[in-house]
Amino acid sequence: MNVVRLLLVTLFFTINTYSSECGLADSIASVCSKNKRVKSLAELNTYLSRYAEKDGVYRNLVIDFDLNSDVDLNIHSPCKIVFKRLKGLKA
Known part of the structure; x- marks a missing residue:
C-alpha cells in the first residue's frame, strides 16, 4: 500500500512540474x-x-480547413481545440 501512495505522490509532482512549463501567459x-x-x-x-x-x-478554437503545410505549426489555446477536417493531416 505504501508503494502505491509513493507512486501517486511521484506522479502528482511529475505532472505539476510539466504543467508549470506550459508556454501560455500567466494572465x-x-x-x-x-x-x-x-x-x-x-x-x-x-x-x-x-x-x-x-x-x-x-x-x-475550431480549425475548419485542411492543414496542409510543409512547415511546423505550433497551435496552442487555453481552451478546446477541435479539428473539423483531418484530411491529409500529418503530425
Whole structure:
C-alpha cells in the first residue's frame, strides 16, 4: 500500500512540474465560452495572438480547413481545440 501512495505522490509532482512549463501567459484565466471558427492560416494566426478574447473570455478554437503545410505549426489555446477536417493531416 505504501508503494502505491509513493507512486501517486511521484506522479502528482511529475505532472505539476510539466504543467508549470506550459508556454501560455500567466494572465490567462482559462475562462472559455463559445467557439471561434478559423478557415485559413491567417485567421489561425490572428486567433493565436489573442485567443479571440472579448471581455476577458476566451473562445474555443475550431480549425475548419485542411492543414496542409510543409512547415511546423505550433497551435496552442487555453481552451478546446477541435479539428473539423483531418484530411491529409500529418503530425
